[in-house]
Amino acid sequence: MSEPAPTLAVIGGGQLARMMAQPAIALGLPLRLLAEAPGVSAAQVIPDQIVGDYRDLDTLRRVSEGCAVVTFDHEHVPTDHLHALEADGIAVRPGPEALVHAQDKGVMRERLAALGVPCPRNAIVADVADVEAFGLPCVLKTTRGGYDGKGVWFVRSAEDCAEPFAAAAAAGVRLLAEELVDFRRELSALVARSPSGQAAAYPVVASTQKDGICHEVIAPAPDLDPDLAGHAQEIALRIAGELGVTGVLAVELFETTDGRVLVNELAMRPHNTGHWTQDGAVTSQFENHLRAVLDLPLGSPAPRARWTVMVNILGGPDAEVGRLFDGYPHALARDPRLRVHLYGKDLRPGRKVGHVNAYGDDLEDCLERARHAAAWFRGDLGNESE
Numbered sequence: 001m002s003e004p005a006p007t008l009a010v011i012g013g014g015q016l017a018r019m020m021a022q023p024a025i026a027l028g029l030p031l032r033l034l035a036e037a038p039g040v041s042a043a044q045v046i047p048d049q050i051v052g053d054y055r056d057l058d059t060l061r062r063v064s065e066g067c068a069v070v071t072f073d074h075e076h077v078p079t080d081h082l083h084a085l086e087a088d089g090i091a092v093r094p095g096p097e098a099l100v101h102a103q104d105k106g107v108m109r110e111r112l113a114a115l116g117v118p119c120p121r122n123a124i125v126a127d128v129a130d131v132e133a134f135g136l137p138c139v140l141k142t143t144r145g146g147y148d149g150k151g152v153w154f155v156r157s158a159e160d161c162a163e164p165f166a167a168a169a170a171a172g173v174r175l176l177a178e179e180l181v182d183f184r185r186e187l188s189a190l191v192a193r194s195p196s197g198q199a200a201a202y203p204v205v206a207s208t209q210k211d212g213i214c215h216e217v218i219a220p221a222p223d224l225d226p227d228l229a230g231h232a233q234e235i236a237l238r239i240a241g242e243l244g245v246t247g248v249l250a251v252e253l254f255e256t257t258d259g260r261v262l263v264n265e266l267a268m269r270p271h272n273t274g275h276w277t278q279d280g281a282v283t284s285q286f287e288n289h290l291r292a293v294l295d296l297p298l299g300s301p302a303p304r305a306r307w308t309v310m311v312n313i314l315g316g317p318d319a320e321v322g323r324l325f326d327g328y329p330h331a332l333a334r335d336p337r338l339r340v341h342l343y344g345k346d347l348r349p350g351r352k353v354g355h356v357n358a359y360g361d362d363l364e365d366c367l368e369r370a371r372h373a374a375a376w377f378r379g380d381l382g383n384e385s386e
């Protein structure tokens with residue numbers, strides 16, 4: 001009799017957990033989900049589920065019971081609860097000591113400075129006088145709880161600082177000031193690392209944000225100096241090793257106009273800038289995340305094609321005109337090589353509901369195909385004729 005496969009608990013029912021379910025099926029790995037509400041994205045595809053609050057320790061204990069490992073769809077589980085689960089003897093991956101660097105931008109900045117990792121100039125600010133002393137214009141960020149550009153403000157004057165300070169006070173978190181980086185573009189270096197220390201680095205990609213939300217990713221980053229690409233991968237591997245990250249680590253970077261890379265922030269879970277790997281790499285970031293947290297040998301991060309372009313599908317300002325399943329006949333007929341990933345979410349303005357991947361030998365062609373498809377699902381094309 002062979003041993004049954006270990007059950008993996010996933011905290012959070014968003015699209016990242018949903019997309020972990022695909023390689024879990026292929027590898028025969030049972031998942032148990034903690035969903036924040038019935039019917040959320042991952043709850044639609046993972047039958048073994050509990051609906052509850054990830055801020056409640058008893059709920060976390062119930063979900064973890066009998067599971068080999070606990071991992072995450074998001075970074076919001078309180079650090080103290082993760083320590084409590086570890087004290088119960090549960091393998092939490094990534095562990096709280098590592099995860100805090102993805103949860104708290106102040107802690108992350110302090111640690112990266114100690115490691116000598118290049119970052120934008122930054123300081124914790126307690127009031128407007130501190131911001132003026134730091135230098136305006138600058139970027140203000142809440143140290144915790146931000147996502148998709150929420151919790152990030154570009155400030156030019158003392159008056160601009162009122163809103164960020166009010167938001168930080170209301171949330172009970174600190175405010176971090178950063179120099180306004182004059183970047184050429186944003187890059188992302190994605191690695192997976194297992195508890196035994198095996199690591200795999202994906203090619204460095206270029207990402208574009210719209211209104212603070214990841215919009216488009218090109219893999220690999222076009223015209224990136226190979227030395228700088230190697231340097232970015234080394235930074236990501238070094239951070240993963242030094243912080244003891246287990247699972248996927250995404251290092252968001254700025255490529256400066258004078259040819260350096262600076263670390264923007266860290267994510268310790270599959271990341272939007274790694275969605276291209278589902279179709280464009282030998283092993284997807286979701287599969288390598290599962291392999292890593294279970295301490296299984298990692299799969300190859302090598303690309304399958306010269307180029308892969310990922311474009312997110314977001315609800316437009318008038319979500320009513322968008323189409324998701326309705327958009328299939330045109331999108332699939334127009335481009336038989338297109339890969340579509342929908343998250344089982346309703347279209348709402350600004351909400352990420354899916355993405356498309358297009359890969360091939362010609363970058364312009366991949367860009368056109370992926371952009372066309374994403375615009376079509378969003379409802380930006382063709383409604384005038386309907």
Ligand SMILES: Nc1ncnc2c1ncn2[C@@H]1O[C@H](COP(=O)(O)OP(=O)(O)OP(=O)(O)O)[C@@H](O)[C@H]1O
Pocket residue numbers: 120139141146147148149150151152178179180181182186209212213214252264265
């Ligand atoms: N110091 C900076 N200088 C210039 N632009 C910045 C700076 N910091 C952040 N930005 C811009 O704001 C975006 C969001 O910032 P950041 O990644 O810190 O926030 P977030 O809300 O945690 O993002 P995410 O959606 O990745 O969780 C960045 O992708 C970048 O475009």
Ligand SMILES: [Mg+2]
Pocket residue numbers: 252264265
């Ligand atoms: Mg970010």
